[in-house]
Amino acid sequence: MVNTQLHTRDSILQILSVICDPEIPVVSIQEMGILRDVIVHDNVCEIIITPTYTGCPAMGIIEADIQSTLHHAGIDEVKVTTVYTPAWTTDWMTESTKEKLQKFGIAAPVHSHCMDWSKPEQHAVICPLCHAEDTQIISHFGSTACKALYKCNVCKEPFDYFKCH
């Protein structure tokens, strides 16, 4: 049973706001747009999440984090549902989320829709470390599926770029 007197959609979202992205601990799963919604049913609390990439290995950890966080808050019946529609997009990240990524050393996605897929590297990606514009792509595939690997031609440091998606 879910005590609907005690727990509303908003209060549960509040409880879940502490859960960070396992790969990027400076932003929450809410800020990342992974946590989509909370539906309080009579006997179960359903949490809707959407993966950044279909094969994102962090999804298992995120689901376990949601379960344990809500259990600690006294909500035992929790169902985590993965939905693919609408498809996750970097457009869901707010400006403040992008700033947090930059400070963490990950260049934030520039945009998503106007991306020229044939030549993703054509867009200027600013170095999150020295803020230079003179950077180059090393690989479209970085440390995780959602990131590409870049190099700054000014400070010479390699860095991750969160791909437009």
Place this chain on the structure above:
Amino acid sequence: MTKQQALYKYLLRLGDNPLILGHRLSEWCSRGPILEEDLALTNIALDNIGRAQAFLKYAAEVEGLGKTADDLAYKRDERSFYNNLIAELPIGDFAYTIARQLLIAVFEQLQFTDLSKSSNETIAGIAAKSLKEVRYHVAHARDWCYRLGKGTEESHNRLQRAFNELWMYTGELFEMYDEDVILVFDGVAGDLNTLKIQYYDAVQKILNDSNIQIPVVDYMQTGSRKGIHTEYLGHILAEMQYLQRAYPDATW
């Protein structure tokens, strides 16, 4: 064949292709020519496994026997797998892997563009999601084709040889079977015949730009729509399914 059976088999096709290709690509883990490429191929493998999970999970729901995606991946026999033959061929050398990636990714880009408009919302959702990932796979394979094709004599010859060997596996991608006929009628599946011209145009353009000759073959391989495979699939399954067969329902 009922509509439910048609949908189930169609979903197995959509799930088995990335499952088997993802398994093949993961063989490159720690063996890539450079670290960045090792990461790229395993990233693509992960995208494939993720997509396989999504489609097989839905296939299990449609089947309605209370199975999971894992049950379908680990406890099905070879003759019930419907991946295209091209996905199960051994990884070969790097040029062979890249040529296969191009031939499959270009097809998938067209297929998922089409399926993102499917009348079945779940298929449309997974297709739209996958499309974003597949675009990267196309760009990755295409850029390597340019580099290998226009690289050294050795890299060019290896890439040419790879395309020569793989070309006869492309016909099967467009085969329409019983389930296609039923599902196309309802707007669930797309008519694969309509993608054929676009596909060969797109591939040929990339091959031309890579100084690679378009292979000429007078025979196309077939079989997977009926669950008939090359000798290689059994070996993949033996490795992939071993644990769940030896210790059913084992968990970490």
